[in-house]
Amino acid sequence: MAMTAATASAKSLTKKLLFHSQSIRPPKISPLHLSVSTTTRAAYSTLRNKSKSEKNQKRKAELLVKRRTRSDRELDEEGFSQQYGNDNSAHVPVMLGEVLDVFSSVPLKSFVDCTLGAGGHSAAIIQAHPEMEFYVGFDVDPIAHQIAQAKINSVLHNDSGRSTADIKVHTVMKNFKSMKAVLHDVDTEHVASGVQGILMDLGMSSMQVNNAERGFSVLCDGPLDMRMNPQASLKAEDILNLWPDAEVGRILRDYGEESNWFSLQKKIVKARLTGGLHSTLELVDLVRSSTSYTRGGRQGWIKTATRVFQALRIAVNDELNTLKDSIHSCFDSLSSGGRLAVISFHSLEDRIVKQAFLDIINRGDEGDDAERYLNSPTKLDMYKEREAWIKQIVQGPKATILTRRPITPSESEERLNPRSRSAKLRVIEKI
Structure with a gap:
């Protein structure tokens, strides 16, 4: 009897609990409320991603500032204006003051300019070093020569204390990759003893x-x-119209560091069906039609x-390839205490120069990382006492990199000569 009453009581309690649980239902969410919530979450996500992107950009900018060593040498604006004015066609030697500083403490009896150009760097260096006895300048361009x-x-004629008899000048219409052979031909003495200074302006x-x-110009039709x-045989139109598809793409990807290389490769190959590309304007039009306004704005092309x-x-x-081989050749041609200075203008060149310098200071010291030579305060102090432009060095057993970070143009030079903006100067000294 007691068991029956207990069972009935339990059943009654269960029914009450079930009824109560069914009566408590979650509140209904209207479609409008759901839409607003979704929109809010999306907006929040967008803001969060934007904030994250801005932080990443700021971090990258800070790292870039840390990695570069901007030149402290301000350009003489008045002298620059008097010499070049507003003539955009004039060739202005980039980082001329900095290059003069690099060789100022070196007794420069012999000097090689691997990239003669209009002769701006060479003329200034010859003028600044009356002790110079031997000079060689290379350029493959006959007009520049x-x-x-x-x-x-x-x-030489305008310098009252100098004459052509005081210095042997050789200007050679060859690529600087032939430097060792040319030095041997013009003066065997300097092959044996080495030269005191070498410059590459790339x-x-x-x-x-x-x-x-x-x-060469994007803005001029030719x-x-x-x-x-x-005098060389290979032209740009040969590559665009005749080379294999994959090779054209590789060039755009590796040498141009162009992210849209595959699309451009397909359009270049397609253009071959209608006669190919033969002028800079035709190539520029192809690029312009392939570049969306969302990629870098209206001028992204x-x-x-x-x-x-x-x-x-x-x-x-x-x-x-010429640069890789020539850096080692140039270093081998230096005398003890001689310096090689290289001005590069894009990341591919700068990476090659940086790696070649590191390879040189590690040469003959297998198994050792160049970074272990970084902390050489005595050596660094010795350099800083003589030359203020030297900030950090990398010391090796046979050479010293005098620019652990490349020197970049001063703000005034970038403003007066926009073409100098991407220049990076690296210097190595032979021990």
Whole structure:
């Protein structure tokens, strides 16, 4: 009897609990409420991603500032204006003051300019070093060769304490990769003892860029040439119209560092069906039609075209392979205490120069990382006492990198000569 009553009581309690649980239902969410919530979450997510992106950009900018060593040497604005004025066609030697500083403490009896150009750097260095007895300048461009030769001769004739008899000047119309052979031909003494200073300025000269017939300029219509040496056989149009599809893409990707390389490759190959590409304007039009306004704004195509032109120029002139081989050749040609200075203008060149310098200081010291030589306060203090432009060094057993971070142009030089913006100067000294 007691068991039956207990069972009935339990059943009654269960029914009450079930009824109560069914009566408590979650509140209904209207479609409008759900839409607002979703929109709010999306907006919050967008703001969060934007904030994250801004922080990443700020971090990258801070790292860039830390990695670069801007020159403390301000450009003489008045002197610059008097010499060059508003003449955009004039070739202005980049980081001239900094280059003079690099060699100021070196007894520069012999000097080699691997990239003569218009002779701006060479003329200033010859003028600053009356002790110089031997000079060699290289350039494959015959027009640059003539202009530079005239400039150097003018400096020698106008310098009251100098004459052409005091210094042996050799201007050679060859690529600087032939330096060892040329030095051996013109003066065996300097092959044996080495030269005190060597300069490489890897930038394009204004007279090359501004000459539409050379095909280097994005903004001027001309043939797709791009040869530094007009006697060379390979032209940019040969690559665009005849080379395998994959090779064209590789050039755009590796030499131009262009993210849209595959799309451009397909359009270039497609253009072959209608006669190919034969002028810079045709190539620029192809790039412009391939570049969305969302990629860099209305002028985004100019940046893409600049990368494409850079890639083709490097391929036509085999610039990177020549640079790799020549840096080691130049260093081997230095005397003890001699310096090699290299001015590069894009990341591919700068990476090659940086790595070649590190390879040199590790040469003959297998298994040791160059970074272990960084902390050499005594050596660094010794350099700083003589030369204020030296900030950090990397010390090796046979060489010292005097620019752990590359020197970049001063703010005044970038303002007065926009073409100097991407320049980076690295220097190594032979022990």
